Structure formats: C-alpha cells, structure tokens
Amino acid sequence: MTARPVAGHVLLSTVSSDSHTWNLVYLQLLLEESGFVVTNLGACVPDDLLIDTAARTRPDVLLVSSVNGHGHLDGARLIRRVRADPRTRRLAAVIGGKLGVTGDDRPYVEPLREAGFDLVFPQGADAGELPAQLAALVARGRKQNEARVA
C-alpha cells in the first residue's frame, strides 16, 4: 500500500473567546479526508498559546474558525500579533465561520484581510471549497520559501 502524500500541515483553532467545538471537528475531518495533517488546538485558545504553537510546529497554514460572532474582533487582534511576531509573520492564515452577529459578514472581509489574513470566508461560504483553497495557499507558500532559499 502506498501512503498518500500529505497536502499540508494545518494548525486549527478558534479565537480566544470562542467555546464552540463542533465546527473544529467538522473542519478537521474535512481536511483530513483531503490529505491534510491537522493539529486541532480546540476551543478558547489564548493568542500566546496559538502563536507559540505555530512557531514551534511550523504549520503550512493557520486556520481560524469563529462561530460565536467575535471573529471580526478577536481574529483581527490575533492576526496582527501573528504578523508582528518574527517567528510567524510569513505564516499563511485563513479565517472563517460566523465572524459577526448580524448574519451579514461581508463588512468584515476586507478589514480582516487588511489586518493580515490571506483568505477570509464569511458566513455562508462553502466550506467544501476550503481544501482546494488551502492546497493552493500551501503551494504558493512553498514556492515563496524555495525562492527565498535559492
């Protein structure tokens, strides 16, 4: 039997205020079925723990899921800290779920991108698109790393 190639290592987390967990279980299974290795940090992860884990384990992508509606606030704070830390500033980062509480997440997409996320999936986005989008992000990151080393 030949082993399937690993599509990438994903560090999966909520934002620090968010206690929902089934979203994380869903995303972990979805990505593992698509060949990713997933480290799932669970709910209510403090920013420091997340950033230290990212620096230590060097994932290909940080994936943040928020469903309690605080994603637009906690996510923006978190990604600014990720980008400010020399250990994680180039880490590809994605956020999605329910980013606010109004039902319309569109106003949060650009601010979260400007704060530093590479991809932002507003409420209602098709999670089925995620594996392909993450694979493209991983491929881009690996190319950039090779170019830096060469």
Ligand code: B12
């Ligand atoms: C179960 C539940 C709880 C449980 C959670 C238990 C657990 N272990 O997870 C408990 C009771 C603890 C809970 C608490 C709270 N909850 Co709650 N909860 C729910 C409920 C009923 C189901 C959530 C669930 O498990 N869904 C199943 C998973 C698989 O789906 P999901 O979470 O929606 O994730 C999907 C998508 O969002 C998307 N997705 C998620 N992340 C990402 C990321 C990316 C990149 C992509 C592409 C997609 C994506 O993909 C997933 C699969 O489709 C929802 C209502 C509902 N019917 O959705 C409310 C709900 C999420 N809760 C809500 C709220 C407000 C709270 C509380 C703040 C309530 C309170 N006042 O205390 C607290 C949260 C406290 C905190 N610190 O976070 C609100 C959020 C409001 C909003 N964002 O607009 C909801 C929507 C209820 C409502 N209609 O008001 N909750």
